Amino acid sequence: MISKKLAATAVLALSALLAAGCGSTKDAARPAAGGAGAEAGRAGVVLPLLTSPFWQAYNNYVPRMAKELGVETLPTVNSNSDPAQQVTDINNLVTQGVKGIVVSPLDSAAIVAGLRQAENKGIPVVAVDVAPESGKVFMIVRANNRAYGEKACKHIGDQVKKGKVVQIQGDLASVNGRERSEAFNQCMKANYPDIKVLEIPAEWKSDVAAAKLDGLLNANPDVKGIYLQAGGVYLAPTLQTLKSKGMLRPAGDDKHIVIVSNDGIPQEFDAIRKGEIDATVSQPADAYARYGLFYVKAAMEGKTFRPGPTDHDSEIVKLPNGLLEDQLAAPLVTKENVDDKALWGNSVK
Amino acid sequence: MRRLRELALVPALVALIVLGAFVNENFLSYANIISILGSSAALAMVVLAESLILITGKIDLSLESVVGIAPALGALVVIPAASAGFGLELPTAVGLALIVVVGALVGAFNGFLVVKLRLNAFIVSLAMLIVLRGLLVGATKGKTLFDMPEPFFALATTTFLGIPISVWLAAAAFGVAGFFLRYHRLGRALYAIGGNPAAARAAGIRVDRVLLGVFVVAGALSGLGGLIQTGYVGAINANQGANMIFMVMAAAVVGGIAMDGGRGTMSGALTGVLLLGVVTNLLTLAQVSSFWIQSIQGAIILVALMIARVTTGRAQE
Numbered sequence: 040m041i042s043k044k045l046a047a048t049a050v051l052a053l054s055a056l057l058a059a060g061c062g063s064t065k066d067a068a069r070p071a072a073g074g075a076g077a078e079a080g081r082a083g084v085v086l087p088l089l090t091s092p093f094w095q096a097y098n099n100y101v102p103r104m105a106k107e108l109g110v111e112t113l114p115t116v117n118s119n120s121d122p123a124q125q126v127t128d129i130n131n132l133v134t135q136g137v138k139g140i141v142v143s144p145l146d147s148a149a150i151v152a153g154l155r156q157a158e159n160k161g162i163p164v165v166a167v168d169v170a171p172e173s174g175k176v177f178m179i180v181r182a183n184n185r186a187y188g189e190k191a192c193k194h195i196g197d198q199v200k201k202g203k204v205v206q207i208q209g210d211l212a213s214v215n216g217r218e219r220s221e222a223f224n225q226c227m228k229a230n231y232p233d234i235k236v237l238e239i240p241a242e243w244k245s246d247v248a249a250a251k252l253d254g255l256l257n258a259n260p261d262v263k264g265i266y267l268q269a270g271g272v273y274l275a276p277t278l279q280t281l282k283s284k285g286m287l288r289p290a291g292d293d294k295h296i297v298i299v300s301n302d303g304i305p306q307e308f309d310a311i312r313k314g315e316i317d318a319t320v321s322q323p324a325d326a327y328a329r330y331g332l333f334y335v336k337a338a339m340e341g342k343t344f345r346p347g348p349t350d351h352d353s354e355i356v357k358l359p360n361g362l363l364e365d366q367l368a369a370p371l372v373t374k375e376n377v378d379d380k381a382l383w384g385n386s387v388k
Numbered sequence: 389m390r391r392l393r394e395l396a397l398v399p400a401l402v403a404l405i406v407l408g409a410f411v412n413e414n415f416l417s418y419a420n421i422i423s424i425l426g427s428s429a430a431l432a433m434v435v436l437a438e439s440l441i442l443i444t445g446k447i448d449l450s451l452e453s454v455v456g457i458a459p460a461l462g463a464l465v466v467i468p469a470a471s472a473g474f475g476l477e478l479p480t481a482v483g484l485a486l487i488v489v490v491g492a493l494v495g496a497f498n499g500f501l502v503v504k505l506r507l508n509a510f511i512v513s514l515a516m517l518i519v520l521r522g523l524l525v526g527a528t529k530g531k532t533l534f535d536m537p538e539p540f541f542a543l544a545t546t547t548f549l550g551i552p553i554s555v556w557l558a559a560a561a562f563g564v565a566g567f568f569l570r571y572h573r574l575g576r577a578l579y580a581i582g583g584n585p586a587a588a589r590a591a592g593i594r595v596d597r598v599l600l601g602v603f604v605v606a607g608a609l610s611g612l613g614g615l616i617q618t619g620y621v622g623a624i625n626a627n628q629g630a631n632m633i634f635m636v637m638a639a640a641v642v643g644g645i646a647m648d649g650g651r652g653t654m655s656g657a658l659t660g661v662l663l664l665g666v667v668t669n670l671l672t673l674a675q676v677s678s679f680w681i682q683s684i685q686g687a688i689i690l691v692a693l694m695i696a697r698v699t700t701g702r703a704q705e
Binding site: 088089090091092094197208210220237238239240244245246249250251253254255257258259271272276278279282283363388 | 412414415417419420423424426427431453529530531532534541544545617618620621622623625626627628665668669672673675678679681
């Protein structure tokens, strides 16, 4: 009897507790903090991964740019290539009471749950590098990946004009990889009808790129150009494979294969100086950090933006889903401008 | 029947090669065959390592992380601090030796956990996979290591009789392992342990010692596999070897190594490796649409398994 009573009381107490604790994640929603001139608060920065030279450079630029712009940031958080972890990271930042978040989504769809959490608390989010499918972000800061593919296409096409060109693709399940591939193919088809594009899907993996390029060159020893969609992972295996086949000839040689890479890391610059590759599209790691923080600061201060040209050589466009995207310019680096101090690849050590 | 079983994949392999010859005239060219072998060498070493462990009835998932961390540590002690190294700048030979030593030490540690502490091999090696991957990212700060001295690439870039050293090395390793497993007392002991550890112990086999030895050898082989991979790719990415264990398991099991121990041969495992290498190469030469290549690759492996089942008429475990 006693035990039954006890149990009943326990159940009652527990349900009371549950009822009291009940609620939704929206309850704490409140408008963005403070009036003008008030303490702006701290911002959180979420990184997608740290195993690429590009994101390492970005990570190094964040504190520097934050200082320049006068934004107070928490130490950066690394989601380590795990989209679920990224949502957790955003939640953690929300819990820590940040007033703005800069996130580089790993996956354009999987990030939406995280964006909702921030939106419910009235915290503005700036998305860097990848545009979310839906959800609310204050601004998307992104280099134009279609422009990467087009620049590479033009540079290779103008020199090759006729023959076979290889494109070492990224992960086709990612927006960035897909857009580069599409733009490259469309531009080739439209402008250089005599060029045949061969494809190597390599999922951003160096060993896959090496094995497939190795095989492809056996069947097509007359390849005249190669586009590497990510120099950070594909540069070393490409050079290694060409070297082992005796096909790595310096620029100017009759048999030189025109290679255009993508990223703008120091190793690519070295290869350009040596004449091993011809050009690379420099992804603006510094501008990513600067404008990610610039917009999050603006959001915390309550500013708004409209579509149109900006003061930094780029254009804000309105995407079909209503979000705003600042499309940053990405310079093509060739032998002529490879020593330019303004390129981020020349300032990292 | 035993011989049939180990050669179960050969019909599928032959079918693929004939198909390849029709798809692209360069498929059977000497240069392309060398490419297939060269690109499979690193995988072959790790498959060999995993097969030895599987035959004893254990498993080591962390071998894929050894493929990354062993060559990376070897490189880090050699390259200067300006190239993201530790700044020790030890002689190249020390770095190369360290690669095998690190592999063996990791193997010894895994073996200790599994054999002495009697922990579950699957879970322990899964934890070690994560630990070692994390150590690699930490030690390199996530950076890709580029500036290794030439000997780090030599296995994949130098050739003997036109064939990369890495291929000779893998072939020799498979030959030695195959010979040991078939004819040597120690090799037979692996099957005995995998089949029935208690009976093996009763028969006078030092089960714990042999198991520990197998883990150490497997670790060292994986370290070598990592070095081959480094030479093939020309750099060490902090993700080197990540997800490789799926391919390793696929090659071993497709090649007839039993997941529950006691059965499988080296020649079988080797056909598994070659099958995967041939499929990748063939699909690239055929320029199959990038969006469908993965599903076709998986389907071919599946069909190969079915052909193996039909041609030998034996159930696969």
